[in-house]
Amino acid sequence: MFKLDRTSATPLYRQLYAQAKERILSGALPPGTRLPPERTLARRLGVNRTTVVNAYRELAAEGLVEGRVGHGTVVLGPPEPRGADAVRPMPWAGPTEAEEPLVADINAIIRRPGAISFAHGEMSPELYPAEAVAHLMQQVLQDPAALGYGPIAGLMPLRQAIADAMGVTADQVLILAGSQIALYLISRVLLQPGDTVLVEMPSYINTLGIFDSAGVRVVPVPVDQHGLVVDGLDELMLRYQPKLLFTLPTFHNPLGVTLTPERRRRLIQLAARHQVGIVEDDPYGPLHFTGQPVPTLKSLDPGGYVIYISSASKAVSPALRLAWIVAAPPVVERIARARGSLDFRAALLNQRVMEAFLREGLLAEHLGRLRPALKERRDLMLEALQRYMPDGVSWYVPEGGYHIWCRLPRPLTARRLLTEAGREGVAFVPGDFYGAGQMARRGLRLNFSYPRPEEIGPGIARLARAVERLLREEAVDGGEEASISGPVV
Ligand SMILES: Cc1ncc(COP(=O)(O)O)c(C=O)c1O
Incomplete structure (x- = not known):
């Protein structure tokens, strides 16, 4: 976001003030934007907190920002033009957050020419079934009714196809x-x-x-290499009386791990004992690499x-x-009614395409190509990690999905590594983006579905160089924060 030049004769706080002012005047930081808290920005820039305090004070003195209780420092916008004819724009802006600094840092890396991204959450475009979708769009549009609204709970033949695949009735979809x-x-x-959710x-x-x-209290439940940790859940449910538990049991994002059959059974038993709903995301x-789908929690319930x-x-x-929800009919009915005042309908055209995709067996064909392609990328990443990463770095081996979770040795943190990785032109998502705690701070989510196969080895080699550099620095200076020389921009 901001870049400070320590070799310049201009004091750091003046540099920060000037850059923020320029962004406010250009509209890049619109009125209502919340500037990062002083302590956070100071940490990110590797400067003293007073540097940020002084910069914000200068901005406030010029009427460009204002400190608001409970809101931090908020952009007021450029001073209003004077004169009778001056156009005063409608003050639409409310308190919006500035772009999450981490996302800005990752995007700044990805935008550079030659960068390799392990930070995406999607597939590389050549893996999409574009030809089949184009063909089905044409076919479906033979019937102009495909451009209408369709039913509130979704296209019945599509609901039925999903219900058949899940072994339930269509009123549950x-x-x-x-x-x-x-x-x-x-x-x-x-x-x-x-309410409380786990x-x-x-x-x-x-x-x-x-x-x-939604204003609900979130109580965290740990996850390990076998998925959600079920030991201790009985006590958590007793103590907090949660309404729901949210879990991603198969090829977890960000960890890539899968809940074991034994834990699945125990989880369902606990839900029944404590009358807690489970949301299985x-x-x-469908993206399994073993040839065997993992039975869903739903199928055990x-x-x-x-x-x-x-x-x-x-x-x-x-x-x-x-997307589709599969749940007891009263839940389906209530959610269908609520969606009427939110998005009204899912796109009928796309539902028709999806229904034909399933009916004509194209999904099975597509997955038959996609699974080996993703597995190849996962294997390339595992081989590269094995080959290039220094001792002390470890990772989980996912049996499907998009991600490998990699762990750094103490005392390295993934945020620190991102700065170094940026210099090498490689991006990933630091684990603390997905939650707090030691596990998250030392973790990296590495996506293998987006990079091209030939980018994976070189990308991991770059990342390993960045890890090695940090480990060397660590050995020299004991890992003081001072070794962070600035944000990745
Ligand atoms: C676990 C998980 N749930 C939900 C989503 C969102 O999916 P959708 O595109 O269906 O909204 C994602 C996307 O990254 C995801 O990883």
Whole structure:
């Protein structure tokens, strides 16, 4: 975001002030933007907190920002033009967050020519079934009704096809425009502000945002190489009386791990004993590399405790914006009613395409190509990690999905590594993006579905060089924060 030049004669606080002012005047930081808290920015820039305090004070003196209780430092915008004819723009802006600094840092790396990204959450474009989708779009559009609204709970033949695949009835299936909306609606329909949910940690980051905005209390549950840690859950459920538990049991994002059959059984038993609903988020399930699908929690749940969500986003294409909830009919009905005032319908055209994709056996054909292609990329990444990473770095081996979780030796942190990796032109997502704690701080999510196969080895070699450099620095200076020379911009 900001870049300070320590060799310049201009004091650091003046540099920071000047850069922030320029962004405010250019509109890059619009009115209402919250500037990063002083302590956070100071840490990121590797400067003293007073440097940031002084810069913010100068901005405030010019009326460009204002300190607000409970909101930190907020941009007020450029001073208003004077004169009778001056156009005063409508003050739409409310308090928006500046771009999450970590995302800005990652994007800055990815944008550089020659950069290799292990930070994406999607596949490389050549893995999408573009030809089949183009053909089906044409076919489906032979019927102009495909451009209409369609039913509120989704296209019945698509609901039926999903129900058949899951061994349930169609009234248990609801089609939505992506898992993100599914999670949002579940939180609005089944939770009240002040309720407690158990969420495995680390977890898919956007879930945390949804629970946050629903005003519910999140109690973290640890995850290890065998998935959600079920020991201790009995006590957590007794103590917190949660309404729901959110889990990603198969090819977890970000950890890549899969819940064992034994833990699955115990989890269902505990849900039944404590009357806790389980939200099973399963977008990666079809992407297994072993030839055997992992049985879903839903398939082990005779009592209707599990609300299952899956999506076309990871196995087919996120552009279709299609996901489905499989749950007890009363849950489906309530969520269908609530979606009427949110997004109204999922795109009928895309539902028709998806339905034809399933009916004509094209999904099976596509997955038959996709699984080996993803497995090849995973294997290339595992080989490269083995070959290039120094001692002390370890990783989980995922049996499907998109991600490998890699752990750094103490006292390195993934945030520190990102700065070094940026210099090498390689990006990843630091683990603390997905939750707090030691495990997250030392973890890296490495995505293997986006980079081209020939980029994976060189990308991991670059990353390993960055790790080695940090380890050497560590040996010299004991790992003081001072060794961070600035943000990756
Ligand atoms: C675990 C998990 N759930 C949900 C989603 C969002 O999927 P959708 O595109 O269906 O909203 C993602 C996307 O990264 C994900 O990783």
